[in-house]
Amino acid sequence: MWGVSTSAQQIEGAPREAGRTPSTWDVFAAEAGRIKDGGDPSVACDHYHRYREDVALLAGLGVGAYRFSLSWTRVHPDGRGPVNEPGLDFYDRLVDELCAADVRPVPTLFHWDTPLALEERGGWLVRDTAHRFAAYADAVAERLGDRVDMWITINEPAELTLLGYGLGEHAPGKRLLFDALPAAHHQLLGHGLAVQALRARGAHSIGIANSHGPTWAASDAAADRAAAGLYDLLLNRLFAEPVLLGRYPDQGLADAMPGPVAEDLKIIAEPLDWYGVNYYQPTLVGAPGPAADGGSAYAGITIPAELPFSLKEIEGRPRTAFGWPVVPEGLTELLTAFRDRYGDRLPPVHITENGCSYDGIADQARIDFLDGHLRALHRAMEAGVDVRGYFVWSLLDNFEWAEGYAQRFGLVHVDYATLARTPKDSYHWLRDAIRANSRARG
Numbered sequence: 001m002w003g004v005s006t007s008a009q010q011i012e013g014a015p016r017e018a019g020r021t022p023s024t025w026d027v028f029a030a031e032a033g034r035i036k037d038g039g040d041p042s043v044a045c046d047h048y049h050r051y052r053e054d055v056a057l058l059a060g061l062g063v064g065a066y067r068f069s070l071s072w073t074r075v076h077p078d079g080r081g082p083v084n085e086p087g088l089d090f091y092d093r094l095v096d097e098l099c100a101a102d103v104r105p106v107p108t109l110f111h112w113d114t115p116l117a118l119e120e121r122g123g124w125l126v127r128d129t130a131h132r133f134a135a136y137a138d139a140v141a142e143r144l145g146d147r148v149d150m151w152i153t154i155n156e157p158a159e160l161t162l163l164g165y166g167l168g169e170h171a172p173g174k175r176l177l178f179d180a181l182p183a184a185h186h187q188l189l190g191h192g193l194a195v196q197a198l199r200a201r202g203a204h205s206i207g208i209a210n211s212h213g214p215t216w217a218a219s220d221a222a223a224d225r226a227a228a229g230l231y232d233l234l235l236n237r238l239f240a241e242p243v244l245l246g247r248y249p250d251q252g253l254a255d256a257m258p259g260p261v262a263e264d265l266k267i268i269a270e271p272l273d274w275y276g277v278n279y280y281q282p283t284l285v286g287a288p289g290p291a292a293d294g295g296s297a298y299a300g301i302t303i304p305a306e307l308p309f310s311l312k313e314i315e316g317r318p319r320t321a322f323g324w325p326v327v328p329e330g331l332t333e334l335l336t337a338f339r340d341r342y343g344d345r346l347p348p349v350h351i352t353e354n355g356c357s358y359d360g361i362a363d364q365a366r367i368d369f370l371d372g373h374l375r376a377l378h379r380a381m382e383a384g385v386d387v388r389g390y391f392v393w394s395l396l397d398n399f400e401w402a403e404g405y406a407q408r409f410g411l412v413h414v415d416y417a418t419l420a421r422t423p424k425d426s427y428h429w430l431r432d433a434i435r436a437n438s439r440a441r442g
Contacts, residue, residue, distance in 0.1 A: 001104075001389030002434045003065035004058065004411065005353050007111035007155070009041055010398040012071060014048035018086040021077040023113035024123070024164075025401075028171035036300075039404030045396050046419050048090065053421065055097045057395065057412055061427060062434045065104040067352060067391050068094070069111035069155065072136055079115035080132045083139045091140070095147050106391075107144065108152040108209060109137050109194060112160050112171070119172050124160065124183040124190075127259055134193035141201035150205040152352065153194040156278060157187035158211050158239050169301050169402055177307065178256070185257040185264070188242050192267035199270075209276035209352040210239050214333045218286030218312050227309035228285040235283070240338070242268045244275070244345045274388060276352035277338075279373075282330040284312040300403075320369070322357040322407050328372035335380035335387070348386045351377065355393035357400070357407040366411075366426040374433070392430065396421070 009025050029040040047054055058066050072079065074087030091107070098105045110133065118129050137153070163170040165180035174180070191208055198206050215232035218224045237249040246269030248254040254261055288310050298311035300323075317325035331354070338346055356369045370392065381387050397410035405416055411427040414420070 001065050001350070002063045002437070003067055003104075003106065003389060003391040004061070004063055004395040005067040005391045005393045006047070006395050006398065007069040007108065007113075008071040008074075009044075009069075009111065009113040010394075010400070011045040011047040011396055013041070013043040013046045015042050017048060018074065018090060019077055019084040020071060020074045020087055022116045023071070023073050024116055024119045024171040025113050027116055028173050031173070034173065035402055035404045037404035037406045039399065041399040043416075043419075044399045045414050047396070050419065050421075051090075051094050052097055054395065055094075055101050055103065057421060057423065057427075058098070058103050059101040060423075061395075061411070061431050062438075063103060065106050065150070065389065065391070066098055066395075067106040067108060067152065069108035069113075070140060071113060072110060072133075073113070073115045075139060076115065076132075076136050077117075079118035079121075079129075080135065083143075088140070088143050091144060095144055099147055104150060105144075105148050106150045106152065107140070107148060108155050109133070109140060110153070110190075111155040112164070114172070123165075123172060124186045125165065125180075126182075127186055127189070130186045130190035130193055133190035134197045137194035138197040138201065141198050141203060145198075145201045145203060149203070150207075151198050151203055152207055152209050152276060153191040153198075154187055155209045155352075156211040157184060157191070158235055160187065162234070163301070167301065167304070177304070181253070181256045182258045184238060185259070185261070188239070188268045189259075189264050191243070192264075192270045195270040195272070196267070205273045207272050207274040207276045207347075207350060207352075208243060209278055210243075211278040211280075211353075212236050212240070212334055212338075213279060214282040214330050214337070216282055216284045216314075218284055221287070223287035224285070227287045231283065231285040231309045231311075240342070243272070244342050245269070272347050274348045274350050275346060276350050277334070278353035278393075279331050279334060279351060280354070280356075281324050282314065282327050282333075284314050286310050286312050318365075320356040320365075321359055322403075324356070326356070326369055326372070328369075328376040331373055331376040332380045332383070335377075335385045336383050339383075339385050348388045350389035350391065351387065352389075352391050353393040354390070355409050357409050359408055361413050361422055361424045363424045363426050366424070367429045370426065370430065370433075 168175035217228035314325040397408040397414040400407040
């Protein structure tokens with residue numbers, strides 16, 4: 001399955017239209033100094049009004065699927081209570097347009113934009129949010145389930161936990177460090193409850209989109225290996241193993257989680273039809289430096305000195321405009337490691353995000369990136385990993401969270417002054433690659 005991905009907060013705009021209320025990201029972006037270029041998502045790509053044009057771009061690209069997310073506050077402006085029918089009507093129209101274009105709709109129910117009303121009641125730090133999320137999933141499935149047969153519950157709970165609640169770099173901007181762990185548990189619980197709600201509505205293809213990448217120790221020194229092991233546990237295993245194995249990878253982590261953890265894990269481990277992997281790069285990890293150093297900086301994010309690891313730059317690799325190293329073989333390494341670690345507990349895999357930021361419409365560097373990662377994906381498949389789909393991030397240049405509009409991940413260029421869409425060279429390259437793959441498969 002060939003697809004592309006987007007998210008509501010990053011492309012839709014229309015923050016007050018049809019009854020939508022603010023999300024945590026609307027408020028976070030309005031705070032001075034939070035967004036590097038001072039931008040905000042109030043207009044973004046104006047997809048809310050231009051969705052037909054964007055579906056036409058999907059059809060021209062030739063993808064079989066489109067992964068998008070719903071704005072929770074369009075459906076439940078207070079995060080709970082009665083459905084806001086005018087808000088859900090937008091997704092009705094979008095799904096109809098996709099079906100008419102023969103593009104499979106693949107909605108993600110949550111992509112970081114928590115309703116502000118829920119955040120003010122504790123957000124993902126409190127258990128009730130998981131139950132509110134399940135009610136929201138039920139409402140969406142009731143309306144769209146007659147045309148949607150593939151669902152994603154939550155996108156990258158690791159990032160919301162670590163960057164949003166742990167380090168304060170993303171919304172909601174809290175700096176709780178390890179006290180952020182309840183946000184991980186409640187997102188995972190929300191995922192499991194949403195799976196139950198979707199199943200009750202007849203859904204047969206459900207997954208989660210977790211961010212993963214290989215963790216490399218900065219050296220063979222014991223302190224660096226231990227730090228890398230802890231980082232791997234927090235980024236990869238903490239979010240994979242409760243879902244796939246029904247347990248936390250470390251008893252200390254389980255003890256740090258709130259609620260009846262053993263009972264919750266039975267819900268979190270509701271069987272999935274497939275497992276989504278968002279891959280961008282490996283991470284090089286070492287022991288923390290002296291406290292006087294003030295921590296380490298990586299990809300524009302400060303890692304506090306009090307954390308038991310530091311992040312290092314991977315040298316000798318091409319870099320994207322974001323400064324991220326380009327390491328296609330990391331995708332092969334990651335997928336084969338998951339196969340070895342989880343065996344038959346790992347369902348078929350979809351790469352739910354993979355992409356890069358580069359400037360310009362003539363974007364040969366993006367073509368090279370995609371070509372290299374598709375070849376790496378093919379090597380993983382040859383090694384026995386059951387991969388069913390590949391979704392490029394992203395269809396459009398968009399609001400790139402704390403980076404604002406400076407980073408361009410799209411296959412389609414967006415002129416933010418006029419909102420004109422222009423397919424990039426990579427769009428045409430991917431279109432031709434999809435056609436060639438279809439011919440080869442007969």
